[in-house]
Amino acid sequence: MDNEAPDWKFPFVDPATIKRAVVICHRNADADSYLSAYAISALLRSVSRGCEVDLATPEGMTVLTAKLAEKFPHRVTEVAAGTYDLYVAVDVGDAELLKGWKGVMQLGRGTRLLVDHHPLRDGSLYDRVVVDELATSAAEVVFGLFEASGVKPDRTTAQALLEAIMFDSSHLAIATGSGLRAVVKLLDLGAEIQEAKKDLRSEPDYGEVLAKLKGAQRLKIYKLGEWVMATTLVGSFQAHVARSLVFLGADVAAVGGETDGETRVSLRSTQRFAERTGIQLGTQVAEDVGKSNGGHGGGHATAASLTAAVGEEEAMKIIAKKLSELVGSMPSEID
Numbered sequence: 272m273d274n275e276a277p278d279w280k281f282p283f284v285d286p287a288t289i290k291r292a293v294v295i296c297h298r299n300a301d302a303d304s305y306l307s308a309y310a311i312s313a314l315l316r317s318v319s320r321g322c323e324v325d326l327a328t329p330e331g332m333t334v335l336t337a338k339l340a341e342k343f344p345h346r347v348t349e350v351a352a353g354t355y356d357l358y359v360a361v362d363v364g365d366a367e368l369l370k371g372w373k374g375v376m377q378l379g380r381g382t383r384l385l386v387d388h389h390p391l392r393d394g395s396l397y398d399r400v401v402v403d404e405l406a407t408s409a410a411e412v413v414f415g416l417f418e419a420s421g422v423k424p425d426r427t428t429a430q431a432l433l434e435a436i437m438f439d440s441s442h443l444a445i446a447t448g449s450g451l452r453a454v455v456k457l458l459d460l461g462a463e464i465q466e467a468k469k470d471l472r473s474e475p476d477y478g479e480v481l482a483k484l485k486g487a488q489r490l491k492i493y494k495l496g497e498w499v500m501a502t503t504l505v506g507s508f509q510a511h512v513a514r515s516l517v518f519l520g521a522d523v524a525a526v527g528g529e530t531d532g533e534t535r536v537s538l539r540s541t542q543r544f545a546e547r548t549g550i551q552l553g554t555q556v557a558e559d560v561g562k563s564n565g566g567h568g569g570g571h572a573t574a575a576s577l578t579a580a581v582g583e584e585e586a587m588k589i590i591a592k593k594l595s596e597l598v599g600s601m602p603s604e605i606d
């Protein structure tokens with residue numbers, strides 16, 4: 272090999288060597304993960320003509336993502352078929368969320384990339400990582416790859432990126448300057464905000480409605496110093512229920528449930544709680560509690576989740592204890 276190898280842009284290897292690639296979402300792909308993967312596939316096929324790209328969704332996708340996948344169609348595979356020259360994991364956070372694809376990537380001969388906006392905890396699976404923790408969506412990072420490559424996304428790809436950014440930024444409410452700049456450029460490329468809002472609207476899901484109302488019925492309220500913590504148990508939709516409890520006024524919410532022989536817990540807090548206490552739910556609570564109880568965990572400052580090998584009641588006690596240690600105040604239950 273020539274010592275003065277050219278400085279390849281994305282995918283950071285000679286594109287001519289890539290005949291077959293796979294872009295992998297996190298388990299139960301959400302809109303940001305799927306649409307970012309959809310756009311990466313378009314970028315790959317434009318820098319490596321004739322390259323065949325699979326899009327992988329380990330354990331399927333959410334209801335909204337399935338609807339978006341009809342508008343932004345791509346060949347999707349849940350499990351690996353054959354070998355790949357390139358693996359691109361997108362929006363995954365913890366590599367465990369790649370499920371069976373983690374092992375496939377470890378054994379595969381292809382180049383392994385990560386494109387993400389979650390804090391990187393362990394990059395050992397990848398040959399190269401492109402992570403921007405300040406981005407509110409993986410799609411912003413993907414758009415950055417288009418710009419660095421000098422490739423203009425077509426109108427459909429620009430629309431997909433806009434919808435992913437809007438999905439992950441609460442319709443731009445929490446978008447940062449760089450996110451908004453990306454949005455303006457996508458609009459210039461033909462993407463439309465109204466169309467995005469319409470596409471991201473989802474029909475109420477009966478199971479989700481019941482989970483939220485049952486979660487409210489079983490609610491426990493605690494005072495942690497000056498903060499209000501809400502906890503509850505539901506069999507599914509833990510993340511939706513946790514978000515609803517914060518919407519109702521809790522400073523921090525923990526929602527657990529036992530599914531498929533493991534306990535899953537979703538954590539949410541307000542921005543105000545994160546800023547005043549300095550508590551990062553992803554690294555300081557979810558990762559710590561998950562790891563020390565036979566599971567995994569991770570996420571962002573105000574939104575995180577974990578799995579644990581202890582019962583749901585026990586998991587909630589451990590989380591309450593962890594949060595009270597971090598806040599520096601014993602929990603007192605309000606009835």
Ligand SMILES: [Mn+2]
Nearest residue numbers: 303362408409
């Ligand atoms: Mn995301």
